[in-house]
Amino acid sequence: MKDEISRDDRVANLKGMGCSRKRVEDARFTQGKGNYVDDIKLDGMLFGDFVRSPYAHARVTNIDTSAALKVPGVLAVLTAADLAPLGLHWMPTLAGDKQMVLADGKVLFQGQEVAFVVAVDRYAAADGIDAVVVDYEELPVIVDPFESQQSDVVLREDLVALDGSIPPGAHGPRKHHNHIFTWSAGDKDPTLEVIANAEVVAEASMYYHRTHPCPLETCGCVASMDKVNGKLTLWGTFQAPHAIRTVVSLISGIEEHNIRVISPDIGGGFGNKVGAYSGYVCSVVASIVTGKPVKWIEDRMDNLMTTAFARDYHMTGKIAATPEGRITGLWCHVTADHGAFDACADPSKFPAGFMNICTGSYDIPTAFLEVDGVYTNKAPGGVSYRCSFRVTEAVYFIERMIEVLAIKLNMDAAELRRINFIRKEQFPYKAALGWEYDSGDYHTAWDKALATVDYAGLRAEQAQRVADFKAGKTRKIMGIGLSFFTEIVGAGPVKNCDILGLGMFDSCEIRIHPTGSAIARLGTISQGQGHATTFAQILASEIGLPADSITIEEGDTDTAPYGLGTYGSRSTPVAGAATAMAGRKIRAKAQMIAAWLLEVHDNDVEFDVDRFVVKGSPERFKTMKEIAFAAYNQAIPGLEPGLEAVSYYDPPNMTYPFGAYVCVMDIDVDTGVTEIRRFYALDDCGTRINPMIIEGQVHGGLTEALAVALGQEIAYDKMGNVKTGTLMDFFLPTAWEVPNYETDFTVTPSPHHPIGAKGVGESPHVGGVPCFSNAVQDAFRPFGNIHTNMPHDHWRIWQMANKLGLHG
Numbered sequence: 057m058k059d060e061i062s063r064d065d066r067v068a069n070l071k072g073m074g075c076s077r078k079r080v081e082d083a084r085f086t087q088g089k090g091n092y093v094d095d096i097k098l099d100g101m102l103f104g105d106f107v108r109s110p111y112a113h114a115r116v117t118n119i120d121t122s123a124a125l126k127v128p129g130v131l132a133v134l135t136a137a138d139l140a141p142l143g144l145h146w147m148p149t150l151a152g153d154k155q156m157v158l159a160d161g162k163v164l165f166q167g168q169e170v171a172f173v174v175a176v177d178r179y180a181a182a183d184g185i186d187a188v189v190v191d192y193e194e195l196p197v198i199v200d201p202f203e204s205q206q207s208d209v210v211l212r213e214d215l216v217a218l219d220g221s222i223p224p225g226a227h228g229p230r231k232h233h234n235h236i237f238t239w240s241a242g243d244k245d246p247t248l249e250v251i252a253n254a255e256v257v258a259e260a261s262m263y264y265h266r267t268h269p270c271p272l273e274t275c276g277c278v279a280s281m282d283k284v285n286g287k288l289t290l291w292g293t294f295q296a297p298h299a300i301r302t303v304v305s306l307i308s309g310i311e312e313h314n315i316r317v318i319s320p321d322i323g324g325g326f327g328n329k330v331g332a333y334s335g336y337v338c339s340v341v342a343s344i345v346t347g348k349p350v351k352w353i354e355d356r357m358d359n360l361m362t363t364a365f366a367r368d369y370h371m372t373g374k375i376a377a378t379p380e381g382r383i384t385g386l387w388c389h390v391t392a393d394h395g396a397f398d399a400c401a402d403p404s405k406f407p408a409g410f411m412n413i414c415t416g417s418y419d420i421p422t423a424f425l426e427v428d429g430v431y432t433n434k435a436p437g438g439v440s441y442r443c444s445f446r447v448t449e450a451v452y453f454i455e456r457m458i459e460v461l462a463i464k465l466n467m468d469a470a471e472l473r474r475i476n477f478i479r480k481e482q483f484p485y486k487a488a489l490g491w492e493y494d495s496g497d498y499h500t501a502w503d504k505a506l507a508t509v510d511y512a513g514l515r516a517e518q519a520q521r522v523a524d525f526k527a528g529k530t531r532k533i534m535g536i537g538l539s540f541f542t543e544i545v546g547a548g549p550v551k552n553c554d555i556l557g558l559g560m561f562d563s564c565e566i567r568i569h570p571t572g573s574a575i576a577r578l579g580t581i582s583q584g585q586g587h588a589t590t591f592a593q594i595l596a597s598e599i600g601l602p603a604d605s606i607t608i609e610e611g612d613t614d615t616a617p618y619g620l621g622t623y624g625s626r627s628t629p630v631a632g633a634a635t636a637m638a639g640r641k642i643r644a645k646a647q648m649i650a651a652w653l654l655e656v657h658d659n660d661v662e663f664d665v666d667r668f669v670v671k672g673s674p675e676r677f678k679t680m681k682e683i684a685f686a687a688y689n690q691a692i693p694g695l696e697p698g699l700e701a702v703s704y705y706d707p708p709n710m711t712y713p714f715g716a717y718v719c720v721m722d723i724d725v726d727t728g729v730t731e732i733r734r735f736y737a738l739d740d741c742g743t744r745i746n747p748m749i750i751e752g753q754v755h756g757g758l759t760e761a762l763a764v765a766l767g768q769e770i771a772y773d774k775m776g777n778v779k780t781g782t783l784m785d786f787f788l789p790t791a792w793e794v795p796n797y798e799t800d801f802t803v804t805p806s807p808h809h810p811i812g813a814k815g816v817g818e819s820p821h822v823g824g825v826p827c828f829s830n831a832v833q834d835a836f837r838p839f840g841n842i843h844t845n846m847p848h849d850h851w852r853i854w855q856m857a858n859k860l861g862l863h864g
């Protein structure tokens with residue numbers, strides 16, 4: 057048969073990998089047809105909301121619900137006393153700790169859930185909340201993790217034995233009643249020895265402040281218990297719906313097949329929607345108690361004040377080097393403020409996440425990291441806000457240490473990076489703190505970045521600016537922010553990574569329909585990343601059907617195969633690999649069908665774009681569409697009818713995307729106002745599935761990086777009051793603050809991923825935060841700055857200038 061269409065056109069028709077296919081989701085989203093949790097409205101649905109503690113630390117001596125129960129529309133008020141007989145007044149956290157669902161005797165952070173009011177609508181619930189009378193007895197508040205480790209005040213009385221001794225926690229012995237764990241990686245004594253004997257040692261202490269993912273849609277759920285059939289349906293903003301189903305089953309005793317968890321459209325997650333919240337438990341209990349569906353949706357203050365903070369790492373480092381700048385050792389200690397309960401979302405074996413990637417992109421022979429987790433009177437959480445687990449802290453740490461070392465050596469920071477990069481031929485590279493980096497070509501990326509921005513020209517301009525400033529010709533100084541990052545994404549090999557014992561593989565199930573279209577279901581869930589667009593592209597290239605003919609479905613545990621969800625840029629490295637592998641199973645069966653149809657041996661046909669062709673006879677072929685029809689409708693000897701496949705993929709390693717960023721910034725020393733003149737971002741995420749989506753991911757990640765570096769913060773006063781609990785105070789950048797980003801790339805495929813892809817969603821955040829911060833710090837370097845903590849808002853920058861004597 058003669059083919060009418062050229063091969064190039066056939067490739068283009070598929071819209072497979074490498075194509076900037078437009079997002080298929082957007083037709084819905086841009087026309088108001090999205091279906092978010094708050095869009096779910098069920099017959100007779102009730103609304104639940106919390107009485108929250110105004111105090112950061114207090115004993116709860118009495119809760120009087122009688123007046124609230126008389127408020128019109130209020131049906132029930134749940135307290136810990138109601139949940140206790142069910143064993144639900146405390147819940148397990150993702151980090152092996154336990155957390156109060158509702159205040160049980162005392163409260164440990166401002167905004168903590170005290171009682172759950174169930175009413176006919178949100179307004180009646182609010183009136184009911186006002187009518188609940190809670191008696192508190194204030195206790196001393198600790199918001200400083202260093203003070204906490206010295207204090208006689210016991211925050212977690214439940215974790216101290218009756219004889220006053222301190223039992224071990226989920227991660228080993230505890231040094232003090234407010235201490236959670238000590239976790240270390242690397243070689244302590246050799247590292248200390250290298251540092252003691254080094255010719256050059258640079259030291260710095262830095263605080264990576266507490267912030268919050270702040271997705272546009274807050275957390276929420278709708279629980280609906282069908283008592284007749286014994287089925288519980290739970291819609292929610294879940295980044296890991298299957299894990300939620302398993303946890304709900306384990307906690308409630310409802311068998312897992314009787315629980316259906318659905319994540320509908322999700323308006324951003326960034327880690328905020330990984331954990332389990334009291335709202336989920338209370339909604340389920342309230343639905344069981346009332347026999348009606350119950351909705352709980354956080355308002356913005358609830359979201360900022362009480363759910364899933366990020367960072368709050370106090371990091372101290374020492375970096376040793378030769379006088380020529382060759383790094384010989386790195387030591388890092390972290391005091392990690394985990395708030396009132398250890399609810400960090402990290403793989404079980406990694407209580408400080410992947411902080412042990414803190415040797416960064418550099419060939420550092422000896423290193424040691426130690427992390428102490430500590431309780432304080434702050435909200436629990438500790439999520440990977442647009443980074444793989446704690447990688448943004450690690451990258452910030454090493455990228456600041458490099459700058460501090462460059463100052464000590466009086467060396468150019470770009471050159472210092474270059475001479476210490478892991479070289480291309482060293483991959484796979486075993487880092488001193490344990491990870492095996494899969495692939496990288498850092499020198500090529502760095503040289504490309506520096507050449508593109510004309511780095512030498514920028515430094516010359518900066519030197520002139522310093523001279524002009526000193527001569528009184530300008531009040532604006534100039535900073536050149538550099539960062540080179542290595543991410544670690546795609547958790548992960550099940551042997552290393554589990555959460556609550558659930559192995560972190562992922563999955564894809566494909567069903568090809570007889571007419572040559574398909575549906576693929578995955579264990580992940582998009583929160584705006586465009587999975588419906590990109591995963592169809594992977595399949596289009598793997599199975600030769602157009603991406604436009606492939607529906608991608610995620611987020612319904614009754615239909616999707618089991619998976620661990622979407623966070624830490626794991627979707628492409630893990631579920632993307634499962635998708636390719638399932639596609640290959642389809643192709644293997646299609647090959648047999650094609651061979652039978654073409655009356656040749658299986659080995660005599662080969663795959664070509666959208667068909668199988670007889671080797672050496674390109675005119676003899678069967679398209680995948682024809683093969684799909686035959687799979688169902690022709691009795692093929694020895695083959696079952698149908699064309700379906702499922703793959704559960706346990707990756708052999710993580711993937712290690714990397715990138716080179718440069719930020720050029722002007723700073724007015726009299727106002728502290730920053731102006732980003734240029735931001736160049738080169739990302740290498742291996743094989744690129746959809747360049748347009750990658751660019752969107754980079755823009756979003758950089759914008760969240762700008763936010764964190766330049767102002768976004770969850771700040772507490774000494775009483776434990778949250779000072780930034782509204783969007784009036786919490787910095788959420790808009791188009792006004794965001795510069796024009798220049799994006800670029802190199803391609804270094806992952807050698808172990810079936811299509812060579814690495815994750816990308818988190819990279820720009822991880823690399824962006826140190827880049828923005830380094831730009832600010834670099835502007836003040838000629839005036840004596842060594843390190844100043846983020847966030848660099850205008851007021852703090854003004855203070856920086858003032859401290860350095862720049863106000864005359």
Ligand code: CDP
Pocket residue numbers: 585586587590591622623624625626627628629741742743744745746747749750753813814815816817818
């Ligand atoms: O897990 P999450 O979806 O947040 O992050 P990701 O795996 O980095 O993917 C973010 C988006 O970028 C998805 O739509 C991916 O398919 C896409 N992507 C891509 O087109 N090429 C890559 N090499 C990596 C991600």
